[in-house]
Amino acid sequence: MRKKIAAANWKMNLLQNEGKALINQLLATLPPLSEARQVVIAPPFVQLSQAAQLLSGHAHIHAAAQNCATEQSGAYTGEVSAGMVKDAGAAYVIIGHSERREYYQEDNATLVKKSDIALANGLQVIFCCGEPLSIRDEGTQNNYVETQIREGLFHYDAAQLKNIVIAYEPIWAIGTGRTASAAQAQEMHAHIRSVIAGKFGHDAAADMSILYGGSVKAANAKELFSCPDVDGGLVGGASLVAEEFTGIIDAMVNC
Ligand code: 13P
Numbered sequence: 001m002r003k004k005i006a007a008a009n010w011k012m013n014l015l016q017n018e019g020k021a022l023i024n025q026l027l028a029t030l031p032p033l034s035e036a037r038q039v040v041i042a043p044p045f046v047q048l049s050q051a052a053q054l055l056s057g058h059a060h061i062h063a064a065a066q067n068c069a070t071e072q073s074g075a076y077t078g079e080v081s082a083g084m085v086k087d088a089g090a091a092y093v094i095i096g097h098s099e100r101r102e103y104y105q106e107d108n109a110t111l112v113k114k115s116d117i118a119l120a121n122g123l124q125v126i127f128c129c130g131e132p133l134s135i136r137d138e139g140t141q142n143n144y145v146e147t148q149i150r151e152g153l154f155h156y157d158a159a160q161l162k163n164i165v166i167a168y169e170p171i172w173a174i175g176t177g178r179t180a181s182a183a184q185a186q187e188m189h190a191h192i193r194s195v196i197a198g199k200f201g202h203d204a205a206a207d208m209s210i211l212y213g214g215s216v217k218a219a220n221a222k223e224l225f226s227c228p229d230v231d232g233g234l235v236g237g238a239s240l241v242a243e244e245f246t247g248i249i250d251a252m253v254n255c
Pocket residue numbers: 009097169173174175176177213214215216234235236237238
């Protein structure tokens with residue numbers, strides 16, 4: 001089912017008591033959610049169980065991991081498996097964030113392994129794509145993102161695709177305060193949807209949730225989320241501030 005999602009990616013921020021306080025603040029002002037209007041919160045691994053416990057009993061607001069291992073279990077010091085993420089109470093896992101691709105050299109083959117194992121463990125995948133500034137300046141962003149999607153997702157079938165959400169995050173807009181314009185976001189999201197339609201058919205494409213990420217704030221969320229192919233956002237900095245993220249949730253619910 002195509003759903004709108006406001007997803008918080010806390011990245012490597014907040015200590016346990018801060019995370020708990022933020023979740024409690026969000027829960028206190030949460031508007032009515034539904035299967036079609038969801039909130040996702042991705043804290044660091046060490047807060048995943050705490051977050052899932054705080055969110056349990058609140059429908060349609062889910063915990064997510066920011067990453068998972070390529071392997072199911074074993075001698076992989078420092079890694080956290082998809083099974084552990086699921087066991088901690090998470091429903092989603094973010095795969096392929098540009099910070100993972102860039103700082104931890106995660107290529108498309110690695111990301112395929114991570115998505116495969118996440119799906120096999122019953123998690124839903126938020127698959128990130130997006131171009132760097134040099135590609136945007138060249139004007140080849142559509143091809144660039146299409147390749148990420150082809151190499152990351154085209155091996156799935158339409159049934160598996162139902163457990164995948166795409167997040168388009170232009171790297172030049174992440175943490176820079178330079179948001180993509182609504183027109184730029186809509187153009188890329190429509191392109192992504194047409195790429196999905198070309199491979200999986202129009203029904204699968206119409207069903208796909210495509211989130212925008214990159215300097216989303218309460219002040220610009222409504223304009224971005226009103227675009228016909230933008231189904232909500234994956235939010236970094238602004239998700240760390242209760243009033244900001246609440247404003248973003250409200251924009252998602254009301255768009
Ligand atoms: P900002 O919202 O801080 O730009 O980060 C976006 C992001 O990377 C979310 O995953």
